[in-house]
Amino acid sequence: MTTPRNPRANTRGKPFELGNPGKPRGARSRATIAAEALLNGEAEGLTRKAVEMALEGDTVALRLCLERLVPPRKDSPITIDLPPITSAADVVGASAAVLTAVAAGEISPDEAGRVMALLTAHKNIVETGDLERRIAALEEQN
Template structure:
């Protein structure tokens, strides 16, 4: 039933509302793009490859971006002292700072390694606290 403006108000009855898009169904644009990629994708790829072979730098960039995955992180190799004691962690931190200051590690790499050392310190600290509590409880009970 329309009001004075000619607009039908929304119903408050939840059974009369639409259910929306069916789960898993695709929108029309997505379906169209998939169809175009299936039909014309190989032809477009061939044109790009041909342009890249002729020296088109933009085409070369497109080809290389698709052929090689982006480099996320490279492994860091550095000799650190034993990090199973607090003294070892302090020494390892000094080695990391020295490597960053010499340019052997980037600041980001050094910070990442220091985060690992900090986590190791927390593990050591937690183990130490557990041992102290156990000793106090034994002393109190025994």
């Protein structure tokens, strides 16, 4: 005969009481607080030393300094000719232009997916605006 497994049987230490939210958001660990206390007022000197080491040829220090000066780009801008979108129906032409750009190799499918997500969001905004205008017109008639 097997007994049902009790998930609390395997917990280490005393489990949190129900309703306990745990650590508050933004709480810092003791190690972080201790490191901040040690480095308090030393940021300028440490930065100066890292730059000096980089200028002397220390490649690790050089990479550290360059990463701070010129962070890596997360994405790059793309250029696509899209028709103006003033109504929800205009999104069809814009999405066709995006697909044409992908087929021509002008943009990647990943970039196209992000543009299509923007087009979808814009279409929803345009539709909401159209509905607001129509409802306002109907309310004026009554």
